[in-house]
Amino acid sequence: MSTKHFINDPTHLVNSALQSLPHTNPSLALDLPNKTIYRRAPSPSHVSIVSGGGSGHEPSFASFVGAGLLTASVAGTIFASPSAEQIRRCIAHHIPQQQGVLVVVMNYTGDVLNFGMGVEKARARGVQADMVVVGDDAGVGRERGGKVGRRGIAGTCLVLKIAGALAARGAPLKDVSAVAQLTANNLVSIGSSLSHVHVPGRTITATGEDELGPSEIEIGMGIHNEPGSERKTTDLPGLVKTMLAHCLDRSDKDRHFVDISERDEVVLLVNNLGGVSVLELGGITNEVVEQLADDWNIKPVRILAGTFMTSLNGLGFSISLLRVTDTGLGAGASMIELLDAPSEAAGWSAVVKTDTWTSQEEPMQRQNTNIDETWTSNLRIDPEIVQSALTTALNRLIAAEPDITRYDTIVGDGDCGIGLKRGAEAILEMLRGATKTDDALTLVQKITQVVELAMDGTSGAIYAIFFNALAHGLSQNAPSSPQPITAEIWSKALGSSLQSLSRYTPAKPGDRTLMDALYPFVEKLSEGGHMEEAANAAAEGARNTQGMRASLGRTVYVGGEGWQGVPDPGAHGLAELLQGLSEGLKK
Known part of the structure; x- marks a missing residue:
């Protein structure tokens, strides 16, 4: 792989690339702190159509913002999902909400959780919102992909x-979401790469990548260097033959x-991964078109x-069918008509019209999007007892x-403990500095804000969605008037939280994740159990993950030797937190 770049600072690279877009298309604006075009x-x-994901996939997604395509795009750092707070802002x-919002993301855990x-x-907040998750890659089959x-x-x-084209025609959210x-x-789709x-x-x-040999091609390599289905030595016709077979x-x-x-009727997209x-790419496209006709009798209509x-500069290409x-939806709304509809997004190679350049010359006033509203309720807590219990729990974690x-x-990439510790320390700092509140909803909101800003990765997203x-x-x-919060209200709220979480992750007890501790805790409380019983149920659930084979998360791909002898780190961390909370409430 080439390690030479004109811009070596990844933060400066992402920020400067985003700053370039309003220069080349004056219909766009940039919220740089939140990496939003x-x-x-x-x-x-x-x-409104919103998409986004990690940087490094340009022109997706920021360069697809424009009339007839995306309303906005939110970027993360290179190959990492943007945070939920960026997406919320x-x-x-930054977008109209009156007719609803459709979020379209690729099927990667961080993107699904944070955009979800x-x-x-x-x-x-009462906004009509829907999300479509796209999983089109045939590089990893059903057996390996699992849940x-x-x-x-x-x-x-x-x-x-x-x-985007259907939304521009004024279609309602239900139709736009359904067609997406x-x-x-x-x-x-399937991709292949030489490096x-x-x-x-x-x-x-630091990359830790197993580099391909001089004559090797990886078939099905992901867009973040993830492994594909196989490596082989072949020429272009043989490679295209294998790729089309995987698709057809x-x-x-x-x-x-x-x-x-x-x-x-078939649409063919031959996509350059950046370094071809x-x-x-013209030669590759011709090979794909000829093989589709000769071997499959398919002649694409587009x-x-x-x-x-x-x-980034991936030395490869992908084929999508x-x-x-x-x-x-009748005339004017077929897939082909929508695909052919005009758009004004640089990433779709559209020409920006003259009147667009001249009508958007006035600078936009800056908006302060960092002002957060406070949620209030009639649910009362004892702030002294709650703060003491939380302090005990967080210190135990x-x-x-x-x-x-x-x-x-042993089972992952080693960052789970540091991430949980960072989140716990940030919440403790917030508790020490913030004005104490007797409103349960206000306290949960403050904790949520800290979690979203202090914790990253998959576990951070899961905790933030749950909160x-x-x-x-x-x-x-x-209730309609101020009353002490009851165990029944906590139980109902926790139960609905699990239901919401299930929309964005398929993880359930038995998958060797933190759900093995979270589900028993919520279920025991729902049955009328005391906090100590619920915390013990969580601890037992975490212990039971020892020896359990993972079916979700990074462990599925990279779990090292010795995983049978340790519990799931996320489940163990959550159990420690909950047991600390139980101890704190008994003081």
């Missing part, structure tokens, strides 16, 4: 274009996701070739960090 003057009578401050949390926050499902890759661009989902359901990519600012040792062969039950035949020359979704399906880190070093849903559950069950 948004349209300056979108129609309030149209559904985008929806709350943004959707939940919008719904809690995680297919990854999202370049076919996502077709979903965004079709949904229909498009995603009829997509299949891993190098992320600026990282050493070769009905006898391959592990990868047969979409029925595409010669009778179907325009000349070579052929798009270019750079739509990259993996969309089976054109009736949208049920901090003390458990070495064990959690050791467990996660957001808990706040919503408390508000839904609050």
